[in-house]
Amino acid sequence: MSIDKDTVRKVAKLARIAEPEERLEPLAKELSGIMGWIEQLNEVDVEGVEAMASTVDVQLPMREDVLQDGPTGGHQPENVVANAPKTEDHFFVVPKVVE
Numbered sequence: 001m002s003i004d005k006d007t008v009r010k011v012a013k014l015a016r017i018a019e020p021e022e023r024l025e026p027l028a029k030e031l032s033g034i035m036g037w038i039e040q041l042n043e044v045d046v047e048g049v050e051a052m053a054s055t056v057d058v059q060l061p062m063r064e065d066v067l068q069d070g071p072t073g074g075h076q077p078e079n080v081v082a083n084a085p086k087t088e089d090h091f092f093v094v095p096k097v098v099e
Helices: 005-014 021-042
Strands: none
Touching: 005 021
């Protein structure tokens, strides 16, 4: 896959990354090289290979999943919202962000 200068410019704009014009061509070549390596990985036959979560075959110890109310103990919703600028019935009140 070949990435051109216009694609790099568009991706940089979407990512809100300011790149000078003279850096676009070298970045396009570098990204094209990376995409080439990714395409090579697609050619590898992985039929019958199990997915791995780690490269080391170690079983990590599991702890029991226990519900905790925090360091103060007990169900104290007023402590949770104590530092909030605005609350209502133990809920955080935030400004509306969607019309």
